[in-house]
Amino acid sequence: MSPEWTIEDWLSRLARREVSARDTVGFYLDRIRRLDPQLRAFLEYDPGDALNQADAADRALAGGTTHQKKPLLGIPVAIKDNLAVRGHPLRCASRILGDFRSPYDATVIEKLRQAGAILLGRLNMDEFAMGSSTENSAFGPTRNPWDLQRTPGGSSGGSAAAVAARECPAALGSDTGGSIRQPAAFCGCVGLKPTYGRVSRYGLVAFASSLDQIGPLAGTVRDTARLLQIIAGHDPRDATSLPDAVPDYLSELDKGVRGLRLGLPREYFAEGLDPQIREAVMAAVRQLTNLGAEVLEVSLPHTPYALATYYVIATAEASTNLARFDGIRYGLRVDGQDPLELYERTRGAGFGSEVKRRIILGTFVLSSGYYDAYYLRAQKVRTLIRRDFLEAFQKVDALVTPATPTPAFRLGEKVSDPLQMYLSDIFTLSCNLAGICGLSLPCGLTREPQLPIGLQLLGPPLGEATLLRIAYAYEQSTPWHKVLPPVARGTSEAALAAASS
């Protein structure tokens, strides 16, 4: 058994009965036990529960259940702390949920179970998915497996760190403005934000409902496609979920990029982009050209307004969504003389400072007298941003950009400057505003220190198959997906010590 094994590798060995699901789960539990005291990607994992699920998978395999029927039978998957798993704590890395436990499974969890996956545990994140570094978690930050002094990104930083260190072969995250793609880029794994509506949000704790999407993170493009295949599809319990049939993502992977047209949006290669990232992305573009893609420059002229637009809309929606955490209905309660005092005390004690900042900003932009100037205007600009993309997709099949302006920054480096923190999502936010799909995959390492660089592909609504196909062609012709972070390669104490020094 090896950390290099992909889901694909595990599946073929499970099918041939060379390993059992118990071996598989045991392998990852052992890695979590050894690596996670440093990384802190997991908020909760229950070895007994995971091994019980593994035994059930082994019984199914022995009884002749195939991977045709249950495509993830025996495969462990870890889950971001904002997705409901029945009977398990659901905290969104916040104190305000107290010891709340989910009364039901999210649709994506139901689908993973039906596919035979084993739920391995719950992953750290920025509180309520607000942040880009996991430093806003009420339970302390996760560390980047490439450099323990650096952030794994956020808000799905636990998901990305756990996958990059191979504490699990795949994870689910959520992406409202980049929270899957930015940490995937910082940690060197693949992360996909599906088109708005492609994956049901039922059972995802809402941050900004018109922007949130659940998506997979994995070590390879094929494994990412495999996960998307399971979680995508219409769900009557999410009114925004799309009725469109789910294509066979895996069978489309090998089609190559010959004949595809790729756009380089001028605005994404401007000032502020780290030169080593620019270099790596341009090398990736040359590689895609070598593989037969045609590349042209395009423009998304409203890009400079994306950040401001996002922070008006996301905070407005957050302020209303988070009104439900009132000390009456969920988790934490700090009593008061009257209901108002109870709300104030509970929310004052339960929310962290970034969440409070968002609620205050969001309440302000929605308040009478300011609504037209901020919220309504932001909605109009959002339409312009979406239009930019739809126009570009008249000319090209997908867009190629850097995923982040810089590689993973140091823990503590941006915590006191919210605007600096917000800027780390500058290349990922627009995708959510436009409702389109986006993927990040590794395309290189910076020199001294060696840190992963992410290549972002953006596609039209329901263009996931095209993104995965481009990503796969690139991945298969380059070595980056095979380079694991130092902590993941050697599992010895010495390797860990070397990485943390």
Ligand code: GLN
């Ligand atoms: N970092 C962005 C924010 O703080 C995006 C977060 C996300 O995608 N959940 O809002």
